[in-house]
Amino acid sequence: MLSALIVDDSETTRSFIRSLVEDVAEIDVLEASSGFEAFRVLPAHSIDIIFVDINMPDINGIELINFLKTNDLYKKIPVIIISTERSKEDMSKGMALGAFAYLTKPVNPDELREITKKALNL
Amino acid sequence: MKPSKKDFIAEAEEIIEELGSLVLELQEEFSPETLNSVFRSVHTMKGLSGLFGIKEVTDLSHSLESLLDDLRLGKIEITGEIIDFILSNIDILKNLIDQVAEDHDIDDVSNDVREIEKFRGVAGAKEKESSLSTTGISESILKVLSEYEEHRLKANLGDGHGIYLLKTVFSLSDFAPQLEELIKRLKDTGELIATLPTSQGVPDGSIGFNLLLGASYPLENIKSRTLLSDVEQLISPKLSQAVTPESKTSKAKETSLKSAATTVRVNIDKLDGILNTINELMLLRSALVRISQELTESYGYAPLAVDLYKISQSIDVKLRHLQHSVLDLRMVPFSHIFKKLAQVVRRYTREAGKEINLNIFGEDTEIDKQIAEEIIDPLVHLVRNSIDHGIESKNERTALGKDPQGNLTLKAFSRGNSVVIEIQDDGAGIDPDKVLQKAVEKKIISKEQVLDRNEIINLIFAPGLSTKDGVSEISGRGVGMDIVKEKITSLGGFVGIETEKGAGSKFILTLPITLAIVKALITEVSKRRFAVPLTSIEETFIFTKESVQTIEGREVIELRNEMLPLLRTSEAFDLEEDVRDEYYGVVVGVGQKRVGLVMDELIEQTEIVIKPLGEHLKNIPCISGAAETGKYEIVFVMDIDAMMDEAFSKRKNNGSKGKKDV
Structure with missing residues (x-):
C-alpha cells in the first residue's frame, strides 16, 4: 500500500490534508507535528510522498527538505510544500532544493489532489 | 474524515492561549526567539482559518502576520507600544474565535486591519539589509536558511558576533531530548540561528545536526562552554564589540520594559536562597527561646527573660508567615x-x-x-x-x-x-x-x-x-x-x-507539595541522627529483637500477617551496631518493594530544608543531603530510593550467608 507523511504543526491542518490525500488513493497516511517527529517516523516506514509546512518548531521545512534531498534513502520521495503566501521566498528555496511542488494555504482541494496524483504517478 | 468546526475551535483556542502567554513573555523580556514563536502562532491561525473559510479571522491574522513578519525580520523596530498593540489585536482575535464558537455574527475587522496597516506604515521601514553572499559563509549553508534565519544571521554579524557551526551526532532513537538539552545550554552562550539536520558522514542509526550559532565569544570559549569538540568557526567575532554583546536587543528590552508589567519572573534558585535564610533565622529563633529559658531557670521570671520569650514567639509567627508566602510563590x-x-x-x-x-x-x-x-x-x-x-x-x-x-x-x-x-x-x-x-x-x-x-x-x-x-x-x-x-x-x-x-x-x-521544605522524621542509629522524609514513610512500629526471623539468610519480621524484610541502617552506613532489646522499624516503599529500616530511636517530626552536600561529598551512597535542626545540629538526610536498592541487592548477594543473631 502507498503511504504518505504529513509534517505540519497544526493538527487540524494535518487532518484536512489527510482527508484530501485519502480521496486520491488507498493510502496509509502518517502524521508528524514537527521535523523532529518526522525523523522518528521516516526510518520505520516506507514513504511515497511527503507534505511539509515551512514554519514549524524545531526545524523549518527548508531544513527538512534539504535533509531529505541529501539522503540516499529519501531523496527520491516527492516533497510537496504547503505554506502561506508570506513564505513565498522560503518556498522557492525549498523548490531549489528539489521539492516537487508547492501549494499556498488555504489549499485548493482540487489542486492538492491533482498534484498528489501527479507526484505518485497515478 | 474531514476536520470539523469543533476541531478548528479547539485548536484556535489553543493558539490564542499560547499567543497570550508568549506576548506576556515578550513584555517582560524581549527575545527574537519569542517573537518568532508569536509569528508562527499567528501564521498557523491564518492557515487554519483559511481552511474553514472564516474570512474575518483570516484577514485579521493575515495583517497581524505581516506586521509580525516585519518585526521579526527587523524591518520595523520593536517598542513597548507595538507589543501592547499586538496584545490588543490578539484580544480582538480571541473575540472573533469566541463568536465563531458560539455561532454568533462575526465582527467586521476592516477597521482593525486598517489600524495594523497604518501602524506598519508609521513605524517606518528600516534600511534594507546587505547581502550575505560576500560574508564568506558557504552557499551550502546559505541555501538552506529561511528568510528569518538569514535575518538573524545578519543581525548577529551586525553586532560583531562570531558565527560558528557546531557539529553534533545523536542516536536516532533518542536524539530529541539530548538535542533539546544542548540547545538549552547554548542559550547562555549565544543565539542559535539555525538547526540543520544532516545524514552525511553520519553512521547508520544516527542523525547529525549542524547548529549555526552566533556568539561574542572566541572559538576556544565556545568549545569549553558547549562541551563540544567539533566546532567550526565561520566568522570570527569582532573583539571590540565582544565586551558589550547584544547591544541591540538590550535596547529593545529597555523600551519594552516600560510597558508596566505587573509580574516579575524569578529564578527558583533565588526563592530557595530566601527559604534558606528563613530557615537559618528560625534556628536563631530557637536559640533565643533557649536563652530565655536558661534566664528563667537562673533568675526566675525576670521581666527581661519574659520579654525575650515573647519577642521570640512573635518572631516565630512572622517567620512562619514569611516562609509560607515564599513557598506560595513557588506554587x-x-x-x-x-x-x-x-x-x-x-x-x-x-x-x-x-x-x-x-x-x-x-x-x-x-x-x-x-x-x-x-x-x-x-x-x-x-x-x-x-x-x-x-x-x-x-x-x-x-x-x-x-x-x-x-x-x-x-x-x-x-x-x-x-x-x-x-x-x-x-x-x-x-x-x-x-x-x-x-x-x-x-x-x-x-x-x-x-x-x-x-x-x-x-x-x-x-x-x-x-x-x-x-x-x-x-x-x-x-x-x-x-x-x-x-x-x-x-x-x-x-x-x-x-x-x-x-x-x-x-x-x-x-x-x-513542595521540594523546598520537607517534613521529616529524625531518627537515631548508633548515636547518629538521620532524617527520613515523611513522604517516603508508610508507618513506624516497635519490635523486640526476639521477633526477628531469618528466611533465606535474610532478616524479616511479621507485620500484620505479612513478612517485611528488614534493613539494618547501621549496617548500611557501616556503623557499629548499638545492641538493644527493642528497636524501631520505619516502613518505606510501596507494594512488594517495602522494607523496614531498623532504627534505635525515633526523635521527632520536624520540617527540614534539604541542602546538597557539595561537590566532594555528593556521591556518598544512601545520603541525599544534609539539614540543620535546632541547636546548630546537622543531620544527614537518607536517600530512601538508594536504601531500597541497597536492601534488594543485599537480598541476592546475602542469600548464602549464614544466619545472623540479633
Missing part, C-alpha cells in the same frame, strides 16, 4: 498541567481511533512549580497508556456491553503534606495472568517464584516489561513504566495501582 495550579494533558488526550484519542470522554477534577489544587515541570512527562505517559492499552476500541466496548465512549478521569487533590494525582480509565484493566506470563518470558522473574496478585501487578514497573506486543505509534516513545516510577520516586513520591480486569485501572501518584 502553580494544576490547571496548567491538565490543559497540557487534555491536548495530549485529544490528539492521541484521534490517532488511536477511539472515543474518549475526559473528566477533570481539582484544577485549583496547587503544586510546587519544580515538581509540576518534572511530572508532566510521566503523566503524559500514563495518559497515553490509558488511551492506548487501557480503553478499548468502540467496537470492542460495544461488544462487551460497555458505553462505546471510554471514560478517562484526571483528578488532583491535596492530602496533608502531599498532592495526590489520580488517572483513572474504564478500559480493559490489567490482566495479572498476562503480566506474569510476560515477566517470565522476559526473564524478569523465574517460573518458580510465587507472587501474590499485588506483586504481579506491580511488575509492570519492572524495566523491560510491556504487556502489548510491538511498539505502537502512541505509547511506544521510549518512556516505560519503570521510568515513570523512577521519576516519581526521585521526587519523593510513590505510585500505586488499583486495577480490575475488564473494569479499568486507576494510577495513584502521591507527591510532596
Whole structure:
C-alpha cells in the first residue's frame, strides 16, 4: 500500500490534508507535528510522498527538505510544500532544493489532489 | 474524515492561549526567539482559518502576520507600544474565535486591519539589509536558511558576533531530548540561528545536526562552554564589540520594559536562597527561646527573660508567615498541567481511533512549580497508556456491553503534606495472568517464584516489561513504566495501582507539595541522627529483637500477617551496631518493594530544608543531603530510593550467608 507523511504543526491542518490525500488513493497516511517527529517516523516506514509546512518548531521545512534531498534513502520521495503566501521566498528555496511542488494555504482541494496524483504517478 | 468546526475551535483556542502567554513573555523580556514563536502562532491561525473559510479571522491574522513578519525580520523596530498593540489585536482575535464558537455574527475587522496597516506604515521601514553572499559563509549553508534565519544571521554579524557551526551526532532513537538539552545550554552562550539536520558522514542509526550559532565569544570559549569538540568557526567575532554583546536587543528590552508589567519572573534558585535564610533565622529563633529559658531557670521570671520569650514567639509567627508566602510563590495550579494533558488526550484519542470522554477534577489544587515541570512527562505517559492499552476500541466496548465512549478521569487533590494525582480509565484493566506470563518470558522473574496478585501487578514497573506486543505509534516513545516510577520516586513520591480486569485501572501518584521544605522524621542509629522524609514513610512500629526471623539468610519480621524484610541502617552506613532489646522499624516503599529500616530511636517530626552536600561529598551512597535542626545540629538526610536498592541487592548477594543473631 502507498503511504504518505504529513509534517505540519497544526493538527487540524494535518487532518484536512489527510482527508484530501485519502480521496486520491488507498493510502496509509502518517502524521508528524514537527521535523523532529518526522525523523522518528521516516526510518520505520516506507514513504511515497511527503507534505511539509515551512514554519514549524524545531526545524523549518527548508531544513527538512534539504535533509531529505541529501539522503540516499529519501531523496527520491516527492516533497510537496504547503505554506502561506508570506513564505513565498522560503518556498522557492525549498523548490531549489528539489521539492516537487508547492501549494499556498488555504489549499485548493482540487489542486492538492491533482498534484498528489501527479507526484505518485497515478 | 474531514476536520470539523469543533476541531478548528479547539485548536484556535489553543493558539490564542499560547499567543497570550508568549506576548506576556515578550513584555517582560524581549527575545527574537519569542517573537518568532508569536509569528508562527499567528501564521498557523491564518492557515487554519483559511481552511474553514472564516474570512474575518483570516484577514485579521493575515495583517497581524505581516506586521509580525516585519518585526521579526527587523524591518520595523520593536517598542513597548507595538507589543501592547499586538496584545490588543490578539484580544480582538480571541473575540472573533469566541463568536465563531458560539455561532454568533462575526465582527467586521476592516477597521482593525486598517489600524495594523497604518501602524506598519508609521513605524517606518528600516534600511534594507546587505547581502550575505560576500560574508564568506558557504552557499551550502546559505541555501538552506529561511528568510528569518538569514535575518538573524545578519543581525548577529551586525553586532560583531562570531558565527560558528557546531557539529553534533545523536542516536536516532533518542536524539530529541539530548538535542533539546544542548540547545538549552547554548542559550547562555549565544543565539542559535539555525538547526540543520544532516545524514552525511553520519553512521547508520544516527542523525547529525549542524547548529549555526552566533556568539561574542572566541572559538576556544565556545568549545569549553558547549562541551563540544567539533566546532567550526565561520566568522570570527569582532573583539571590540565582544565586551558589550547584544547591544541591540538590550535596547529593545529597555523600551519594552516600560510597558508596566505587573509580574516579575524569578529564578527558583533565588526563592530557595530566601527559604534558606528563613530557615537559618528560625534556628536563631530557637536559640533565643533557649536563652530565655536558661534566664528563667537562673533568675526566675525576670521581666527581661519574659520579654525575650515573647519577642521570640512573635518572631516565630512572622517567620512562619514569611516562609509560607515564599513557598506560595513557588506554587502553580494544576490547571496548567491538565490543559497540557487534555491536548495530549485529544490528539492521541484521534490517532488511536477511539472515543474518549475526559473528566477533570481539582484544577485549583496547587503544586510546587519544580515538581509540576518534572511530572508532566510521566503523566503524559500514563495518559497515553490509558488511551492506548487501557480503553478499548468502540467496537470492542460495544461488544462487551460497555458505553462505546471510554471514560478517562484526571483528578488532583491535596492530602496533608502531599498532592495526590489520580488517572483513572474504564478500559480493559490489567490482566495479572498476562503480566506474569510476560515477566517470565522476559526473564524478569523465574517460573518458580510465587507472587501474590499485588506483586504481579506491580511488575509492570519492572524495566523491560510491556504487556502489548510491538511498539505502537502512541505509547511506544521510549518512556516505560519503570521510568515513570523512577521519576516519581526521585521526587519523593510513590505510585500505586488499583486495577480490575475488564473494569479499568486507576494510577495513584502521591507527591510532596513542595521540594523546598520537607517534613521529616529524625531518627537515631548508633548515636547518629538521620532524617527520613515523611513522604517516603508508610508507618513506624516497635519490635523486640526476639521477633526477628531469618528466611533465606535474610532478616524479616511479621507485620500484620505479612513478612517485611528488614534493613539494618547501621549496617548500611557501616556503623557499629548499638545492641538493644527493642528497636524501631520505619516502613518505606510501596507494594512488594517495602522494607523496614531498623532504627534505635525515633526523635521527632520536624520540617527540614534539604541542602546538597557539595561537590566532594555528593556521591556518598544512601545520603541525599544534609539539614540543620535546632541547636546548630546537622543531620544527614537518607536517600530512601538508594536504601531500597541497597536492601534488594543485599537480598541476592546475602542469600548464602549464614544466619545472623540479633
